[in-house]
Amino acid sequence: xxRWFSRPISLPKSPEYNAIYSAESLEQMxxxxxxDELLCLRAEIKRLRKSLTELTPPLPVVLRRRxxxxxxxxxxxxxxxxxxxxxNEYYRLLQKYSFRLFLRDVIQxxxxxxxxxxxxxxxxxxxxxxxxxxxxxRLIEREEGADxxxxxxxxxxxxGPTLEWFLSEIFKREFAxxxxxxxxxxxxxxxxxxxxxxxxxxxxxxxxxxSSPPKQIYAKEISAFFDRLFDLxxxxxxxxxxxxxxxxxxxxxxxxxxxxxxxxxxxxxxxxIQVSPQEPPPVVRMEKELFQIQNKIFIINAKDSIVxxxxxxxRRFFRRSQRPAK
Numbered sequence: 001x002x003r004w005f006s007r008p009i010s011l012p013k014s015p016e017y018n019a020i021y022s023a024e025s026l027e028q029m030x031x032x033x034x035x036d037e038l039l040c041l042r043a044e045i046k047r048l049r050k051s052l053t054e055l056t057p058p059l060p061v062v063l064r065r066r067x068x069x070x071x072x073x074x075x076x077x078x079x080x081x082x083x084x085x086x087x088n089e090y091y092r093l094l095q096k097y098s099f100r101l102f103l104r105d106v107i108q109x110x111x112x113x114x115x116x117x118x119x120x121x122x123x124x125x126x127x128x129x130x131x132x133x134x135x136x137x138r139l140i141e142r143e144e145g146a147d148x149x150x151x152x153x154x155x156x157x158x159x160g161p162t163l164e165w166f167l168s169e170i171f172k173r174e175f176a177x178x179x180x181x182x183x184x185x186x187x188x189x190x191x192x193x194x195x196x197x198x199x200x201x202x203x204x205x206x207x208x209x210x211s212s213p214p215k216q217i218y219a220k221e222i223s224a225f226f227d228r229l230f231d232l233x234x235x236x237x238x239x240x241x242x243x244x245x246x247x248x249x250x251x252x253x254x255x256x257x258x259x260x261x262x263x264x265x266x267x268x269x270x271x272x273i274q275v276s277p278q279e280p281p282p283v284v285r286m287e288k289e290l291f292q293i294q295n296k297i298f299i300i301n302a303k304d305s306i307v308x309x310x311x312x313x314x315r316r317f318f319r320r321s322q323r324p325a326k
Contacts, residue, residue, distance in 0.1 A: 056202040059178045063197070063204075066233060072184040080107065080153070080162045082137035090137060091173070093130075094166045097244060097302055098122045102130045104159045104211070110151040112143065163211050163242055164195045167306070171198040174307050175314065177205075190231040192224060200314060203235035210241045214250045217241070222251075222258045229297070230266050236317050237297045238310075244303045247289040255283050255291075255299060271296050286316065295320045 063070065080103065082090050093099045098121055105118040119127040131149065134140040140149045164181035171179040179198035195209040208225045210217060222239075229237045241251065259267065259280045267275040271294045275281060283291050283299070290309060291299040298313045 056199070059180065059197070059199045059204075062199055066204075068185050068187075068232065070180070070183050071186050072182075073180050074165070074182050075161060078157050078161045079165055080139060080151075080156050080159070081165060082139055086137045089133075091166070091169055093133060095305070095307065097242075098126065099130055100159070100163070100242060102127060103162070106134070106140065106151065107156050107159055110154050110156060112148055112150050114148050159211050160209070164209050167196050167207065167209055167240070168198070170307055170310065171196070171200065171205075175200055175310070177201075187231060190227045192228065194228060194232070197232075197234075200236070201318070203317075204232075205236040205238065206232055206234040207238040207240055210239075212241075213243050214241065214245055214247065217251060217254070219254050219257065222254045223261075226258055226262060230270055233270065235296075236313070238313060239297070239299045240306075241301045242306075243301050245301070247291065247299060247301055248285075251299060252283050252291055255293070256280075259283070259293070286312065292316065 057065075060070065081087070101121040102118055105120060106113065109117045115124060115127055115131060118131075122130070131140070135142065135149075139152060141152050142149055161182060168179040168181040171177040175198075177198045177200045179196060181196050183194040183197050185194070194206055196205075196207040198205045198207070206229060208228075210221075225237075225239055239251075239255075241247065262280075264275040264277045264280075267281065271281060273281070273294060281294050283293055286292050286298075289301050289303050290312060292313075293299075295317055298317075300309045300313060302309070
């Protein structure tokens with residue numbers, strides 16, 4: 001049986017580590033040298049996270065300590081993902097917002113579509129290129145004797161499971177985290193799927209994933225997100241929307257309303273602060289369309305880059321979560 005000890009650990013220093021700490025001071029470095037140092041530092045952080053992940057209890061153990069056992073997870077039947085040899089290329093394409101929008105349109109017209117049917121968010125040239133990738137990945141096929149296509153696998157109900165899979169891959173590939181998507185638990189009160197659950201370093205993260213635009217999100221979905229947070233009690237809760245539209249106009253006010261509706265006791269317990277019924281914790285803008293509540297709950301979208309936005313969330317959590325609340 002594996003055991004995990006709460007003792008100081010000594011991690012071997014990689015070549016990247018030595019390169020960082022033997023470099024000249026920043027004042028004497030060129031921009032190219034600084035960029036090289038940053039790349040080394042990121043590689044070192046990823047290496048250390050991987051080492052820490054291997055030295056801490058695995059995700060199923062972390063969940064069991066909270067009284068959770070995964071009943072079902074990662075339903076592949078509704079997933080639009082190519083065979084293994086194309087996965088890396090597909091993953092890189094999914095980082096493009098325009099490609100994800102293209103996939104949504106392909107799923108919507110999955111039985112038969114032309115390039116024109118799926119050219120709402122990109123130029124025809126870009127859309128044709130995306131279609132050629134799907135042909136290469138064997139996800140679609142061309143109708144014989146026609147300029148139209150259809151999905152080879154189907155029916156696919158929605159883009160949601162594929163988006164959850166992609167975000168799970170981001171945590172694994174970019175943050176050296178252990179992650180699962182589409183998890184179900186047998187719980188007496190709180191139901192529904194947990195879209196993405198990850199163990200980042202030794203912290204448990206739960207992420208709600210929405211592929212719909214803000215206008216299609218309703219208060220009951222925000223309430224269900226809080227229900228799952230207060231049941232699972234993760235260290236970090238993220239509400240993610242795959243959109244580049246503003247979050248401040250509709251989503252943030254719904255969060256503010258939900259916080260007012262919740263009891264001060266459950267908010268105090270989850271946020272680890274004393275919450276007064278007269279002064280609920282505010283939703284604070286981090287930057288652009290990224291928001292946080294006491295560095296425990298984060299509301300983010302896909303503007304600029306999903307990976308960069310998640311990196312900002314994790315950096316803020318790990319740097320500030322241990323500071324005394326003001």
